[in-house]
Amino acid sequence: MTVIAIANQKGGVGKTTTAINLATALAASLKKVLMIDLDPQGNASTGMGLYGRERKAGSYEVLLGIEKASECIIKTRIPYLSILPASPHLSGAEVELVSLPQREFKLKQALEEVEEDYDYILIDCPPSLGFLTLNALTSANYILVPLQCEFYALEGLSQLMNTVRRVQGRLNSQLSLLGIALTMYDKRNVLSEQVAEDVRTHFKELVFKNPIPRNVKISEAPSHGTPVLLYDVRSSGSLAYMKLASEVLQQTQERKYVEFAN
Ligand SMILES: Nc1ncnc2c1ncn2[C@@H]1O[C@H](COP(=O)(O)OP(=O)(O)OP(=O)(O)O)[C@@H](O)[C@H]1O
Ligand SMILES: [Mg+2]
Numbered sequence: 001m002t003v004i005a006i007a008n009q010k011g012g013v014g015k016t017t018t019a020i021n022l023a024t025a026l027a028a029s030l031k032k033v034l035m036i037d038l039d040p041q042g043n044a045s046t047g048m049g050l051y052g053r054e055r056k057a058g059s060y061e062v063l064l065g066i067e068k069a070s071e072c073i074i075k076t077r078i079p080y081l082s083i084l085p086a087s088p089h090l091s092g093a094e095v096e097l098v099s100l101p102q103r104e105f106k107l108k109q110a111l112e113e114v115e116e117d118y119d120y121i122l123i124d125c126p127p128s129l130g131f132l133t134l135n136a137l138t139s140a141n142y143i144l145v146p147l148q149c150e151f152y153a154l155e156g157l158s159q160l161m162n163t164v165r166r167v168q169g170r171l172n173s174q175l176s177l178l179g180i181a182l183t184m185y186d187k188r189n190v191l192s193e194q195v196a197e198d199v200r201t202h203f204k205e206l207v208f209k210n211p212i213p214r215n216v217k218i219s220e221a222p223s224h225g226t227p228v229l230l231y232d233v234r235s236s237g238s239l240a241y242m243k244l245a246s247e248v249l250q251q252t253q254e255r256k257y258v259e260f261a262n
Helices: 015-028 043-047 059-063 088-098 106-111 131-139 153-170 190-206 216-224 236-261
Strands: 002-006 033-037 081-084 120-124 142-148 176-183
Touching: 002 015, 002 131, 002 236, 015 033, 015 043, 015 081, 015 120, 015 142, 015 176, 015 216, 015 236, 033 043, 043 216, 059 088, 059 106, 088 131, 106 131, 120 131, 131 153, 142 153, 153 176, 153 190, 176 190, 176 236, 216 236
Parallel strands: 002 120, 002 142, 033 081, 033 120, 142 176
Antiparallel strands: none
């Protein structure tokens, strides 16, 4: 089982979009996938068509040990794809976690019960580096960082990498950077191109080869409560997420093999 935290403390960079569509593309490759909505905004849940009624219990109850993960996970209408939705109480979790012992390990402990059931667990993180994101990073083998190609993107990235290093040192030595996914990429835009180049110079092969283009179908899909892969499978957005999924599959399987060989 491979756990991937999709994180960037910067808001609106495409974390949730990447979580939903990467999860869908991996499920389409017949991998058993669980997506965890760890953001109090609950966008990954609504983006999959889960609204208030179906979200009475979710990641909050699991984190705080009120419910078992297996009780709160819901099968989506996409074969092989399940979701642990965000429930309304999740907005209080940041504060409530502070006073708990082992507060960074709550998610990891709760997932032990279900980890055998999935090939991939994808965690959609909130736009902050608080305890919710720390719980995700502590549970994960990999962090995948969506990065929107714009001016301040690189500044936030160094802060994020510092956090990753701190987590590696103190909470989870297994964590590694799976890659940086360039999102909302527009090759006709000079700035977009320039930032992409800077990121590639800096992070080299850690940047996924296939950027995700800015695509109107990607932004329309959530209002229909569906991944873009179901909304319009022929769109450039769908194609890009399928290519990203094949890179993710290749890298996670390759690295496992290397670890095994060693
Ligand atoms: N490739 C894309 N093309 C067009 N629109 C996109 C693309 N990726 C994301 N969007 C849109 O940009 C907005 C932000 O994306 P998203 O919600 O995935 O970001 P986020 O990082 O999860 O945000 P937050 O930090 O608030 O959780 C959404 O309205 C989404 O539909
Ligand atoms: Mg989000």
